[in-house]
Amino acid sequence: MAERKLTLTDSESGKTLDLPVVSGTEGDPTIDISRLHPELGLFTFDPGYGATASCKSDITYIDGGEGILRYRGYPIEQLAEKSSFLEVAYLLLYGELPKDTEFARFERDITYHTMVHERINSFMDGFHYDAHPMAILSGVVASMAGFYHDKLDVNDPEQRDLAAKRLIAKMPTIAAAAYRHSMGWPNAYPSNSLNYSERFLHMMFSVPAENYEVNPVAAKALDLLFILHADHEQNASTSTVRLVGSTGANPYACTAAGIAALWGPAHGGANEAVLNMLNQIGDVSRVGEFVKKAKDKNDPFRLMGFGHRVYKNFDPRATIIRKACHEVLDELGIKDPLLDLAMELEKIALEDDYFVQRKLYPNVDFYSGIIYKALGIPTSMFTAMFAIGRTVGWVSQWLEQSATPHRIGRPRQVYTGAAERDYVSIDQR
Numbered sequence: 001m002a003e004r005k006l007t008l009t010d011s012e013s014g015k016t017l018d019l020p021v022v023s024g025t026e027g028d029p030t031i032d033i034s035r036l037h038p039e040l041g042l043f044t045f046d047p048g049y050g051a052t053a054s055c056k057s058d059i060t061y062i063d064g065g066e067g068i069l070r071y072r073g074y075p076i077e078q079l080a081e082k083s084s085f086l087e088v089a090y091l092l093l094y095g096e097l098p099k100d101t102e103f104a105r106f107e108r109d110i111t112y113h114t115m116v117h118e119r120i121n122s123f124m125d126g127f128h129y130d131a132h133p134m135a136i137l138s139g140v141v142a143s144m145a146g147f148y149h150d151k152l153d154v155n156d157p158e159q160r161d162l163a164a165k166r167l168i169a170k171m172p173t174i175a176a177a178a179y180r181h182s183m184g185w186p187n188a189y190p191s192n193s194l195n196y197s198e199r200f201l202h203m204m205f206s207v208p209a210e211n212y213e214v215n216p217v218a219a220k221a222l223d224l225l226f227i228l229h230a231d232h233e234q235n236a237s238t239s240t241v242r243l244v245g246s247t248g249a250n251p252y253a254c255t256a257a258g259i260a261a262l263w264g265p266a267h268g269g270a271n272e273a274v275l276n277m278l279n280q281i282g283d284v285s286r287v288g289e290f291v292k293k294a295k296d297k298n299d300p301f302r303l304m305g306f307g308h309r310v311y312k313n314f315d316p317r318a319t320i321i322r323k324a325c326h327e328v329l330d331e332l333g334i335k336d337p338l339l340d341l342a343m344e345l346e347k348i349a350l351e352d353d354y355f356v357q358r359k360l361y362p363n364v365d366f367y368s369g370i371i372y373k374a375l376g377i378p379t380s381m382f383t384a385m386f387a388i389g390r391t392v393g394w395v396s397q398w399l400e401q402s403a404t405p406h407r408i409g410r411p412r413q414v415y416t417g418a419a420e421r422d423y424v425s426i427d428q429r
Helices: 036-040 075-082 085-094 100-112 117-124 133-147 157-183 196-205 216-229 236-245 251-262 270-281 284-295 316-332 335-349 353-357 364-374 379-402
Strands: 006-007 016-021 062-063 068-071
Touching: 006 353, 016 036, 068 075, 068 085, 075 216, 085 100, 085 196, 085 216, 085 379, 100 157, 117 157, 133 157, 133 251, 133 379, 157 196, 157 251, 157 270, 157 379, 196 216, 216 236, 216 316, 216 364, 216 379, 236 251, 236 379, 251 379, 270 284, 270 335, 270 364, 270 379, 284 335, 316 335, 316 364, 335 353, 335 364, 364 379
Parallel strands: none
Antiparallel strands: 006 016, 062 068
16 A cells, blocks of 8 residues: 655645655554655644644553543553553553563562652651642652662663652652641551552551551552553643653653643642532532533633543543442442532533533543542642552653653744844943
8 A cells, every 4th residue: 555645735835745644553644744844944833732743652542532541452441440550550561461470570569669768758858848749749759860860871771660660669658758748747658568559548547546447448449540540641741751751861850740740730630620619619509500600601610620632522531430439439438518519510510411512521530539538638639649640651651762762852833022133222222
């Protein structure tokens, strides 16, 4: 079959250029525009990069129109039902599901690296008691380059792999320590007898004065959330990690940059924004009033946690997590006015023609915030929870990029400032 090309003609100069069309395993064909500037002196303009592929990747596939999300070819529905977070982490890192011996070794490696250097705990003490956990997380992760500086050769596959495991292992430890710092509690060290999600809950909530028993329902729900958040193709934070990584920066700096990008309310902070919105509504009796405000285009109020930039019909993660959300609320038997309010808002959004016609379904952020609240995790920690799961995706994408030849990322711009002008001395202005 002949190579598919797109012929572009410049109406001003009359020059033409054949642009190759690149196709992946699945998804829409993509035009290779690398010769556009050398041949025609033109760049493309794509604010927000909504129509631009910045890389080739084997890791995650999304079809927003069909509501498809796959990790390494495996549907998210199957992984959510049958797998565990650490098994999914292995899949994302290495491309295949592990055999028994491979998984045992990987789990042992992650468990071995869960503790952080004791001086990192001292470093955390320098933060103000009410510092946002994401501020602590980004600062501490960046500082890890100073604690593990002897293993920072990004050209060494073994050192890259070690850094990836360290980040996956230590992120829950750092996040839990950030929470305990805000509470004035002593640090809780990781317990090697627990699995990944159980260990995090133990580090979050255990106190020296009494035994803490991890609720299996809570641990299972948390593991599911980590799976659903593990990777999501070239989103803002992952693109940030890749862009910083393209400079040859160490993996801790790259991940810290990803954390900073995730902090934004339009990205990882969306589930925190959902709870803030529910607090603003305040009571079930006011849901109708705020739904009416959301429908009014002249009203600045917006419902958070509905619709998605990529998924145009439904978010497959939300379909999975909705079931888990109701199971958690039922099994834990928690009575919370805000959770009742959220369920009423969900009911209206799924039935109201305004939302249904516009495909404004509750998304993963809507349900994850509700589950976190039910598990006793404070709102300020919601984005940090997202970061724990997404760290796997960040380091997988970083490993993929680092293992292949790549150019430093360098987006262009359309300059709209002043044209050339001459300097005038201050006494003549």
